[in-house]
Amino acid sequence: MKRQGFFQLSQEAVMKLAENFETPLLVLSLDQIEKNYCFLKAHLPNVRLHYAMKANPDLRILERLSELGSSFDVASDGEIRTLAELGIDGQRMIYANPIKTAGGFRACADAGVSRMTFDSVSEIEKIAKCCPGATVLLRLRIDNTKAHVDLNKKFGAPREQALPLIKLALASGLNAAGIAFHVGSQTTSAEPYLEALEIVRSIYAEAKEQGIDLHVLDIGGGMPVPEPKVRFNLPAMLGQISARLEEDFPNIEIWAEPGRFMCGTAMNLITSVIGVNERNGQTWYFLDDGIYGTFSGVIFDQWDYKLISFKEGTKHKATFAGPSCDSLDIMFRGKMTTTLEVGDLILVPLCGAYTSASATTFNGFHKAQIVIWEEVSVALGITKCLAKAV
Numbered sequence: 318m319k320r321q322g323f324f325q326l327s328q329e330a331v332m333k334l335a336e337n338f339e340t341p342l343l344v345l346s347l348d349q350i351e352k353n354y355c356f357l358k359a360h361l362p363n364v365r366l367h368y369a370m371k372a373n374p375d376l377r378i379l380e381r382l383s384e385l386g387s388s389f390d391v392a393s394d395g396e397i398r399t400l401a402e403l404g405i406d407g408q409r410m411i412y413a414n415p416i417k418t419a420g421g422f423r424a425c426a427d428a429g430v431s432r433m434t435f436d437s438v439s440e441i442e443k444i445a446k447c448c449p450g451a452t453v454l455l456r457l458r459i460d461n462t463k464a465h466v467d468l469n470k471k472f473g474a475p476r477e478q479a480l481p482l483i484k485l486a487l488a489s490g491l492n493a494a495g496i497a498f499h500v501g502s503q504t505t506s507a508e509p510y511l512e513a514l515e516i517v518r519s520i521y522a523e524a525k526e527q528g529i530d531l532h533v534l535d536i537g538g539g540m541p542v543p544e545p546k547v548r549f550n551l552p553a554m555l556g557q558i559s560a561r562l563e564e565d566f567p568n569i570e571i572w573a574e575p576g577r578f579m580c581g582t583a584m585n586l587i588t589s590v591i592g593v594n595e596r597n598g599q600t601w602y603f604l605d606d607g608i609y610g611t612f613s614g615v616i617f618d619q620w621d622y623k624l625i626s627f628k629e630g631t632k633h634k635a636t637f638a639g640p641s642c643d644s645l646d647i648m649f650r651g652k653m654t655t656t657l658e659v660g661d662l663i664l665v666p667l668c669g670a671y672t673s674a675s676a677t678t679f680n681g682f683h684k685a686q687i688v689i690w691e692e693v694s695v696a697l698g699i700t701k702c703l704a705k706a707v
């Protein structure tokens with residue numbers, strides 16, 4: 318099967334785009350989104366994919382994935398209403414936030430969303446009241462200290478509470494159909510999934526002995542994008558997960574909620590150097606995008622972005638800061654770079670997930686404009702971009 322590729326602009330493309338658009342500029346490839354969806358479908362063939370739109374809620378991504386038949390993981394009334402406005406049926410959504418708001422329940426009623434997760438007694442009471450008869454999955458806590466972003470610090474019931482909570486949900490008139498888990502974002506090996514599946518298998522067996530039919534399993538997100546320092550074999554990893562699902566969960570409906578994987582490789586940032594300074598013996602470069610913008614992922618996603626300047630020469634350590642007046646707005650310290658000047662362009666590949674999604678307009682700086690590669694490349698006559706196989 319084909320290996321995963323990612324979208325990366327060539328120097329020529331960066332120059333042409335910067336001549337025609339202001340920076341900071343985000344360039345999104347919808348074809349790469351499609352490739353990512355098809356890649357996951359091919360490697361997890363019996364899994365119903367729900368795109369976790371929190372990773373990048375750009376409407377054009379949602380539309381493309383909807384056309385491809387994807388379902389969606391939503392976390393709020395806003396996300397539900399955004400999808401509903403695109404004409405996406407509530408039956409294609411799972412409200413996968415274990416703590417839901419009153420507004421979220423109203424949006425569910427309006428859009429016809431009836432699948433959701435829970436991990437507490439109080440949430441069972443809320444769902445039974447606001448969405449009686451809903452299909453619910455118990456969110457199970459998975460301990461995975463190796464995860465890049467550990468999503469189990471905040472959510473998930475411990476294993477020993479799983480069946481009691483499922484029984485309570487059933488007794489409350491809910492259709493408790495199974496278990497959901499999330500092994501943590503950017504998980505680069507199959508082990509955490511396999512360990513989680515082993516725990517779930519034992520819970521499903523226990524449930525069966527007690528006459529409870531659990532027929533759905535949601536394996537969450539966590540599927541990784543390429544990283545400079547970590548090597549992994551994604552087809553092999555997904556193959557192992559898929560084989561285990563087939564072996565241990567033969568008659569169970571399997572769902573997944575990939576976020577980062579679907580969009581992370583599909584967007585590039587072009588940002589400009591707007592200031593240079595020497596402070597305490599260190600070179601500082603100021604960019605026109607920062608922590609409050611696309612680089613919000615440095616804080617919220619703990620991500621280290623690759624900066625490509627297309628300049629030759631010896632490298633030195635430098636500090637990179639954003640354009641705002643806040644001293645928190647520093648992205649990288651001691652980052653190796655060639656010498657840069659005001660006006661130089663920097664390309665940041667692999668920045669489609671948890672970047673523009675959490676950008677703000679703090680200090681009056683606008684968010685980076687997002688253009689679609691397949692449209693602008695034709696309009697500007699740019700033929701070459703680099704799509705790398707990894």
Ligand SMILES: Cc1ncc(COP(=O)(O)O)c(C=O)c1O
Nearest residue numbers: 369413502538539574575576577
């Ligand atoms: C419930 C849930 N599902 C899916 C995701 C998407 O995770 P990832 O981007 O690692 O695939 C998240 C991320 O926060 C999440 O909280």
